């Protein structure tokens with residue numbers, strides 16, 4: 422089975438930016454994969470001949486019309502269910518927020534393999550940016566910059582390739 426990587430996190434942390442980096446094109450390529458439902462954004466990605474599927478959550482379909490929070494929460498929970506691994510994206514500049522704690526609680530309950538990714542860490546002191554997130558109690562934090570592309574190869578090599 423092709424591994425499924427879900428990008429989960431509160432709005433604006435950079436999930437879609439990372440999605441675009443990891444997938445082959447900027448537009449989500451919708452994949453034909455039985456068992457995956459269609460209201461999250463799926464992309465096909467590849468690294469060193471290993472293919473994987475990335476799920477982006479939040480901000481798709483008619484979130485604006487329907488009750489944004491409820492729809493994002495629903496999508497996030499479904500994406501977690503479908504994933505082999507969850508990349509829990511947090512904002513390395515903003516620090517730990519209440520909404521991160523809510524997501525962390527769901528992730529803990531799901532017992533899904535989870536890695537905390539601190540985004541937006543370009544040009545800032547990484548150690549202090551990440552120290553906040555150790556309080557989540559979810560192990561090591563991986564610093565990246567989705568928009569600048571730093572840390573992305575590490576992510577592919579160390580986290581996605583072994584799946």
Ligand code: GDP
Pocket residue numbers: 430431432433434435436437438439479480540541542543565566567568569
């Ligand atoms: P999402 O809501 O989690 O999908 O977040 P988006 O991918 O839409 O990004 C939210 C905002 O953060 C946008 O303005 C992005 O340009 C910005 N952003 C994303 N990644 C980075 C990053 O690595 N560094 C910085 N400084 N900004 C970023």
Ligand code: MG
Pocket residue numbers: 436437438478479480
């Ligand atoms: Mg998004």
